[in-house]
Amino acid sequence: MKYLFIFILSICQFSMVNAQAWTKPKGEGFYKLDYTLIHTNQVFDPGGEVVPFRTLGNHTFSFYGERGITDKFTIQAYIPFLVRNVLNETKGAQSGTILEPGIAHNNFGDVDIAFRYALPFGKLPVSATLLLGLPTGNSTQDSGLFTGDGEFNQMIKLSTGFGKTKWWTQFGVGFNHRTQGFSNEIRYDGEFGYKLFNEKLLAMFKLSGIESMNNGTEGASSTGLFSNNVEYLSPGLEFLYYVKQNYGVSFRAAGAVKGQNVLAAPSFSLGIFMQ
Amino acid sequence: MKHLFLVILGISLLSSCIGTDIVEETEVLEQVIISSNISSIKIGEEAQMEAFFTNKYGITEDQQIVWSTSTPDVISISVNGLAKGLQQGEAIIEGRVGDVIGKRTIQVSQDGGSNTMTSTRSGTFMSAGAGSYTVAGDVMVVTEGGKSKIVVSDNFKSSIGPSLYLMLTNHTNGSYMVMNNNPVVNGTSAQISNARLTKFSGSMTWEVPSVVDVKSYKYVLLYCTLGPVFGYAELK
Numbered sequence: 001m002k003y004l005f006i007f008i009l010s011i012c013q014f015s016m017v018n019a020q021a022w023t024k025p026k027g028e029g030f031y032k033l034d035y036t037l038i039h040t041n042q043v044f045d046p047g048g049e050v051v052p053f054r055t056l057g058n059h060t061f062s063f064y065g066e067r068g069i070t071d072k073f074t075i076q077a078y079i080p081f082l083v084r085n086v087l088n089e090t091k092g093a094q095s096g097t098i099l100e101p102g103i104a105h106n107n108f109g110d111v112d113i114a115f116r117y118a119l120p121f122g123k124l125p126v127s128a129t130l131l132l133g134l135p136t137g138n139s140t141q142d143s144g145l146f147t148g149d150g151e152f153n154q155m156i157k158l159s160t161g162f163g164k165t166k167w168w169t170q171f172g173v174g175f176n177h178r179t180q181g182f183s184n185e186i187r188y189d190g191e192f193g194y195k196l197f198n199e200k201l202l203a204m205f206k207l208s209g210i211e212s213m214n215n216g217t218e219g220a221s222s223t224g225l226f227s228n229n230v231e232y233l234s235p236g237l238e239f240l241y242y243v244k245q246n247y248g249v250s251f252r253a254a255g256a257v258k259g260q261n262v263l264a265a266p267s268f269s270l271g272i273f274m275q
Numbered sequence: 276m277k278h279l280f281l282v283i284l285g286i287s288l289l290s291s292c293i294g295t296d297i298v299e300e301t302e303v304l305e306q307v308i309i310s311s312n313i314s315s316i317k318i319g320e321e322a323q324m325e326a327f328f329t330n331k332y333g334i335t336e337d338q339q340i341v342w343s344t345s346t347p348d349v350i351s352i353s354v355n356g357l358a359k360g361l362q363q364g365e366a367i368i369e370g371r372v373g374d375v376i377g378k379r380t381i382q383v384s385q386d387g388g389s390n391t392m393t394s395t396r397s398g399t400f401m402s403a404g405a406g407s408y409t410v411a412g413d414v415m416v417v418t419e420g421g422k423s424k425i426v427v428s429d430n431f432k433s434s435i436g437p438s439l440y441l442m443l444t445n446h447t448n449g450s451y452m453v454m455n456n457n458p459v460v461n462g463t464s465a466q467i468s469n470a471r472l473t474k475f476s477g478s479m480t481w482e483v484p485s486v487v488d489v490k491s492y493k494y495v496l497l498y499c500t501l502g503p504v505f506g507y508a509e510l511k
Contacts, residue, residue, distance in 0.1 A: 041296070043502075046434060047407025053502040059291045087501075088294045092450055095300055095332040099452050100500060102293030218435060218475060 021125045021161035021170040023118040024068030031065040032250065032273040040265030044256065046229065050264045055088040060109065072118040076129075080109030083137065083147040103145055107138040110148040124160060129174070131155040151180035155187065167194045181217035182228050185210050202240040209233040212260070231260035240273065247274035301446040302331045306462045307340065307370045307377030312485035314421035315382040316350075316360040324356035326370035326377055333445065333463025341371045349383050379488075394418045398495060398508030400431070403447060408434040410506025414495050416443075416483075423483035425467055425495060432476040438500040441468040441481055443492035449504045458484050465492060472497075 024030070041055040060083050066076040089102035114131040133155070137148015154177050161170025169192045176185040189208035196203060212229045236254030243249060250273055255266035309326045316322050328338040342352045349364035358368060360383035370377045395417050400410040412431030417424055425441065433439070440453050444464040451466075452459040458466035465487040483489055496507035 041502075045406035045408060049406035051406035051408075051503055054500070055294060055296050056501075057291060057294075084291050086291055086293055088296045090296045090298045090450075092300045092332060092334070093297045094302075095330070095334050097332070097334045099298060099450055102295075104291075104293055 020116060020129070020172065021127055021159040023072055023074040023116055023127055024066055026068045026071050028275070029065065029067035030273065030275045032063070032271050034060075034062045034064060034250070034269050034271035036060045036062070036252075036267055036269040038263055038265055038267045040263045042264040044232070044259035044262050044264050046261055048231075048258060048260050053263075054090065056263070057084075057086040059084040059086070062109070066116075074116040076112075076114040076116065076131075078112040078114075080111070080137070080147070083107055083109040085145040085147065087145060105138070105145040105147070107147040108136055110135060110137040121160075124162065126158065126160045129155070129157040129159065129172075131157065131174070131176075133176075149182065151178055151182050153178040153182070157187070161191075163193075165195075167192070169193070178216070183216035184213045185230075186213070187211075200242045204238045204240075206236045206238060206254070207234070208236070208254075229261055231258075232256040232262045233258045247272065249273070298450045299448065300332045300450045301448045301463075303329075303333050303445040303462055305329065305331055305372075305375045306491060307372050307375050308460070308462065308488060308491060309368070309370055309377045309379045310460070310486040310488075311379070312421060313358075313379070313381060315384065316358070318360045318362060318383055318385055321357055321359045322381075324352065324358055324368060324370065324379070326356070328372045328375065329462025333461045335461050338372045343369045343371065345369070350381060393420075396489075396510040398510045400427075400433075400495075400497075400506045400508045402506045403504040405503030405505065408436070408499075408503060408505045410434070410497050414508045416489050416495065416510055418489060422485070423487070423489045425481045425483060427479050429478045431478065433472075433497055434505055435475050436497075436499045436501075436505060437471070439472045439475075439505065440466060440498050440500060441472065442466055442496045442498050443483075443487065443489060444494045444496045444498075444507070445492055447494060447496060447504055447507050449498065449502075451498055453498070453500050460484065460486055462491075464496075471500075 037059055039057045041053050042050050043053045045051050060080050062080040064078050066074055068074050084106045087103040090099045092099055111134045112131055114129050116127050116129045119126045119128055133153035135148055135150050135152055139146045139148045139150030155174045157172050157174025159172035171190045173188045176187055178184055187210050191204055191206045193202055193204040210231050212231050214229050216228045234254050234256045238252040240250045241248050250271040252269040253266055256262055306329045307326050311325045313322045326340045328336050330336050342356045344350050344352045345367040349362055350358050350360055350366040352358045363384055365382050368379045368381055395415055397415040400412050402409040410433045413428040415426045442451060442464045451464040453466050456469050467481050494507045494509055497505040
């Protein structure tokens with residue numbers, strides 16, 4: 001089971017790098033430390049039905065950063081430096097016997113590196129992103145509580161958006177090529193953001209999704225329920241509150257309204273950021 | 276900022292411990308399971324019989340096994356289960372806990388010969404109804420010369436699962452014990468595959484661990500240790 005865990009990784013990564021029609025001005029950056037929690041006992045199975053599951057918890061501590069190298073070129077990194085996966089023990093209701101012991105694994109996750117370039121499309125901001133998913137996580141544990149998928153993926157994505165003083169919106173769509181027999185994916189997202197309280201609070205509604213092309217091999221699928229042929233449509237809310245001009249706190253909640261091979265549960269994130 | 280960091284750390288520590296899922300259990304027959312894979316011995320040869328008792332939830336309990344033989348002239352057995360071949364013939368060794376009895380037929384011969392008895396039970400997989408997970412195809416449990424194997428046919432096909440194990444069971448509700456590379460055997464189930472399956476269709480064969488008496492189980496079953504039973508075949 002690159003279990004839910006890969007799903008979680010997917011959704012975390014995607015939340016981190018979504019939309020982003022604009023590049024950062026040269027020398028400017030945005031950096032964030034984040035804790036994300038998913039805890040559930042239900043999944044969307046391969047047919048999209050919600051079925052009961054042994055209770056799983058995923059705890060991801062990550063760093064996200066982006067920095068403008070030039071006004072038109074930004075680099076990004078998502079580094080899940082600690083991923084803790086927890087599987088509950090099972091206990092017989094009548095006999096009181098522990099049937100299966102619980103499992104917990106801590107490890108490094110899969111790192112994403114991305115390069116975003118502003119394309120010359122007149123006044124409309126359009127950017128192209130090349131994202132490289134590095135197999136730095138663990139994908140070999142017998143228990144299946146993996147923290148990485150073991151494959152090197154490459155995503156090309158186009159994003160655009162527009163905005164006014166108080167609000168903005170942006171959209172993106174990408175093609176994710178996966179190796180090691182994993183199915184390729186179409187990833188998409190949209191975002192609407194609004195600035196409140198004299199721009200101290202940014203409120204964002206996000207919608208992101210993955211459509212699998214289901215063209216992977218059986219071998220890749222067997223490595224984990226959530227590693228291959230993952231699909232979801234996930235709405236979410238994110239808030240960034242500036243405590244001071246250059247740093248603040250963040251909160252994000254996202255769920256899946258439809259899915260395939262993913263957890264049927266919301267994710268919650270708390271973080272601190274600076275820019 | 277420091278306080279927020281501590282709050283986040285506290286939440287993560289509190290929520291990241293291993294919890295407990297309660298699973299409803301189905302009652303099964305109490306059993307004495309003879310785990311010694313002995314079906315024939317030579318005249319004068321000794322063999323240590325082993326057995327364990329499982330309660331109505333299939334859980335192994337530490338109980339004193341009382342041993343006896345149907346034909347003391349052919350095989351003798353001590354209170355500790357040490358059997359000895361005395362003359363050519365056949366005897367049924369019984370291990371008893373109260374009214375619960377486990378039996379094993381043992382042949383005695385001059386040369387210790389091999390057990391040539393063959394038995395086959397078969398069934399057809401059906402899905403267990405857990406979402407869209409499906410299993411189909413034919414399965415046979417074949418016992419030859421005291422050794423058993425489980426064979427699925429070319430038409431076998433299962434949904435892909437991340438932690439799927441082949442089991443022999445006495446019910447289909449999913450309250451089983453599984454241990455990677457250390458198969459668990461009790462009155463509810465016997466784990467047949469050592470590790471999670473990585474192939475999900477076509478003909479395959481699994482050797483049944485010698486401690487497993489296949490006659491003690493009603494179903495061949497595919498169980499995902501993360502939750503659902505994918506499917507099972509009732510053996511006939």
